[in-house]
Amino acid sequence: MTAPERRYHDRVARQAGATHAGIVLAAGSGTRVGNSRNKVYLPLAGRRIVTWSLELFRRIPEIGRLVLVVRGEDRELATEILERELPGVQVDVVTGGETRHESEYRALFHLADEIRGGAIDVVLVHDAARPLAPARVVREVLATAVRTGSAIPALPLDDVVGVDEAGRLSSEERTGMVRVQTPQAFRSGPLLAAYQAAAEDGFTGTDTASCVERYEGVAVQVVSGDPRNIKVTYPDDLFTAELILTTPGYEL
Amino acid sequence: MDHVHTALLACHECSGEHLHEVTYAGRLLASTVCSNCGHTLAKDLPGLRRAYLADVEHRVRTKPRRMLRRVIRHPVAFALDLPGALLVKPAKMEAELRVLYGRR
Numbered sequence: 001m002t003a004p005e006r007r008y009h010d011r012v013a014r015q016a017g018a019t020h021a022g023i024v025l026a027a028g029s030g031t032r033v034g035n036s037r038n039k040v041y042l043p044l045a046g047r048r049i050v051t052w053s054l055e056l057f058r059r060i061p062e063i064g065r066l067v068l069v070v071r072g073e074d075r076e077l078a079t080e081i082l083e084r085e086l087p088g089v090q091v092d093v094v095t096g097g098e099t100r101h102e103s104e105y106r107a108l109f110h111l112a113d114e115i116r117g118g119a120i121d122v123v124l125v126h127d128a129a130r131p132l133a134p135a136r137v138v139r140e141v142l143a144t145a146v147r148t149g150s151a152i153p154a155l156p157l158d159d160v161v162g163v164d165e166a167g168r169l170s171s172e173e174r175t176g177m178v179r180v181q182t183p184q185a186f187r188s189g190p191l192l193a194a195y196q197a198a199a200e201d202g203f204t205g206t207d208t209a210s211c212v213e214r215y216e217g218v219a220v221q222v223v224s225g226d227p228r229n230i231k232v233t234y235p236d237d238l239f240t241a242e243l244i245l246t247t248p249g250y251e252l
Numbered sequence: 253m254d255h256v257h258t259a260l261l262a263c264h265e266c267s268g269e270h271l272h273e274v275t276y277a278g279r280l281l282a283s284t285v286c287s288n289c290g291h292t293l294a295k296d297l298p299g300l301r302r303a304y305l306a307d308v309e310h311r312v313r314t315k316p317r318r319m320l321r322r323v324i325r326h327p328v329a330f331a332l333d334l335p336g337a338l339l340v341k342p343a344k345m346e347a348e349l350r351v352l353y354g355r356r
Contacts, residue, residue: 037257039261041257043257043279046279087325235286242281
């Protein structure tokens with residue numbers, strides 16, 4: 001998207017009283033084994049992990065559209081969970097693709113008319129397996145993306161050291177390395193344009209930021225992440241997440 | 253909610269993603285077992301029992317409000333589901349007690 005196009009997009013968005021959209025990715029890329037469920041449907045502190053992840057966006061009034069991307073076979077389960085655990089909340093359920101990139105594209109395609117019409121200003125993309133992203137992080141990535149066009153939360157890798165080819169500690173200084181988290185937020189127009197260009201090229205990005213950087217040349221702004229914003233990967237993470245969610249006074 | 257779920261999680265012991273059996277006592281996580289290597293993580297039972305009692309108290313206290321909300325929202329489904337829910341309740345409680353006393 002060129003600068004004049006971007007300014008036009010912004011103006012249309014403002015005039016239309018644009019809102020922001022939150023996409024939660026629960027499609028995963030793993031293969032289903034037997035009767036196993038995607039871990040994001042595991043219960044945790046009384047609700048499913050995916051519900052906690054959607055709840056993060058629901059609590060931010062500026063986020064007026066919610067999209068949940070699921071595997072085809074999980075669609076019925078996801079709908080049932082939403083009805084039970086987020087009653088009255090409008091969440092569009094979209095079937096994802098084989099890869100994270102394809103799932104993101106399908107969610108954006110679902111919102112494409114609203115994005116082109118200027119009804120959605122910023123899109124936030126979040127992993128369903130991160131149920132603990134604090135509201136402070138969500139607000140900060142959103143505010144930064146509104147201001148600069150894009151934002152991702154990250155934590156500094158301050159315990160990282162270099163190793164040379166012989167396996168010895170290297171004295172070379174490593175600066176500026178970070179561990180990236182979600183939600184990641186992007187101005188909707190450039191994001192959609194990037195994914196459309198990627199689809200034409202057959203390019204598959206590793207995450208949202210990589211695709212936007214490649215096709216829109218947008219310098220992605222890093223904001224401060226949160227150590228509690230863990231991705232449920234190991235069984236230990238379930239215990240940690242439950243502990244945090246049930247800590248008195250803990251607020252998302 | 254069922255008290256045993258199965259999901260793919262990464263295992264610290266045998267590496268890679270494997271099916272894990274995740275067991276709950278009511279709404280509380282009780283244990284996880286890797287189906288590949290048997291690596292088990294479990295809460296200590298006395299602590300789990302104390303937490304369970306507090307959770308049951310909360311569930312009982314909030315039950316009328318939750319039931320009322322469901323009646324208002326889906327009166328027909330509520331009426332149809334109620335007999336079945338009452339019938340399976342003893343079995344559910346028994347399953348929760350089995351987890352709490354380490355018999356499953």
